Amino acid sequence: MSKTGIIFDIKRYSIHDGPGTRTTVHLKGCPLACWWCHNPESQSVAPxxxxxxxxxxxxxxxxxxxxxxxxxxxxxxxxxxxxxxxxxxxxxxxxxxxxxxxxGRHYTVDELMTQLHKDEIFFRDGGGVTFSGGEPFMQPEFLFEALDACGRAGYHRTLDTCGFVSKSVITDSVKRADLYLYDVKHMDPEKHKEYTGVDNVVILENLRAISEAGAKINIRVPFMPGLNSGDENMHALGRFVQPLKGITGVNILPYHTVAKGKHDRWHMEYKLSDLLPPTENQTRHAAGILEGYGLKVHIGG
The missing domain is CATH 3.30.70.20 (Alpha-Beta Plaits)
Known part of the structure; x- marks a missing residue:
């Protein structure tokens, strides 16, 4: 019987969630509670x-x-x-x-595939399906069955993850995923815990584990002035990522205020109301540090 999962959005024609034109499936549930969360309504697994x-x-x-x-x-x-x-x-x-x-709405894998097949023309031209969230690994059985179904259909599969999942689950996903969009929010474990609710030990261990397992990985860094934008953090990130295999690049994602509007809309607390987006000079400076470690850096999604 087809597994059932809870999805809160299916976003078509996405060009920022992996190569080509993609359909992004947003699964509910996330183990983190980031101060800047763009989808705060997704954090609980239940509708x-x-x-x-x-x-x-x-x-x-x-x-x-x-x-x-x-x-x-x-x-x-x-x-x-x-x-x-x-x-x-x-x-x-x-x-x-x-x-x-x-x-949040319940979908079987068959129901999800019916939706995805509608966009097959884009998948055949360099696009594919991206599973995001929330955090897609919060629903691993549904996720794996959906990834397998996409594989049988010949669709390129990308996983957008925060990496806070058991090592056995994420390494088992490597044979099912063509690319990972892997968030690294802060290199300091205490700061990471302050800003997201969990430290980064498991996240960094899993990043190393899927690298060793042969995954292709694009690192994504949400870039918030005064929170994780310092030179020390950028150098720590560069030192950690430089020796890893399978790294296709690093995306610096400048902070913007869209998330505040969503928090206000749903009467949720937003801790960064006074934070301004980074300047171009700040962002380019951070990119320069990472490029010094031989990494291919792109600003934006």
């Missing part, structure tokens, strides 16, 4: 209902639709009990102003 109170007209349709009684009116305001909500999405279907949005 979640997101609510925009400013769009609510107070019609009460959602209250009537909820079979678990998770939605109620308190003091004139709609309140959802997350402990009772099972993420079925019925309240989203009946909301006239679309103030409620379901993030």
């Amino acid at each position: 979640v209902v997101l609510f925009r109170g400013e769009k609510c007209i107070g019609c009460g349709s959602c209250v009537k639709s909820c079979h678990n009684g998770a939605i109620s009116v308190r003091g004139g305001t709609l309140v959802t009990d997350d402990g009772l909500c099972d993420g079925c999405g019925k309240c989203c279907e009946v909301c006239p102003p679309e103030a409620r949005e379901l993030c």
Whole structure:
């Protein structure tokens, strides 16, 4: 029987998630909680209902639709009990102003492949499928079956990962993936834990492990001024990556404020409200340090 996974977005015509024109499958769930997370709604594995109170007209349709009684009116305001909500999405279907949005839908691998086959013309011309998140390894059984199905179809397969996964799982994926987009957010384990919720020990060990297993890897560095932009961190990254096999390049991804808008939209805390994007000089300086280690560096996705 085809495995079932939870996907919160299928993004077509992507040109920043691997070679060529790609379809990016965003799986729910992530073990990290990065301060700059672009998809904060993806962090939990289960489907979640997101609510925009400013769009609510107070019609009460959602209250009537909820079979678990998770939605109620308190003091004139709609309140959802997350402990009772099972993420079925019925309240989203009946909301006239679309103030409620379901993030996450169950797919079988067969259902996913039906969607991917629609884009096959792009995959035959240098593109392919990228599995991202969240963190795709949060749903390993579904991920592996989907990767195998893409392989049988002849589709190029890219994994976009933070690397925080068991070594046995990620090394087992090497035979199923044609390319990894591997995030390295900080080289200092304490700083990494402060900014993401976990240290980087497992992440760096896994990067070395898939390199030794023959993977092709593109390193991606989210570049935040004052957080990980210092020369010491760039030199540490260069020293670590330089001897690894299979490195196709390093992408420096300059911080931007798009994530703040999404946090504000869904009333989530955003810790970097005052952070400005890096200047061109800052970004080029960091790229120059990494190029000094013989690495091919590209600024942007």
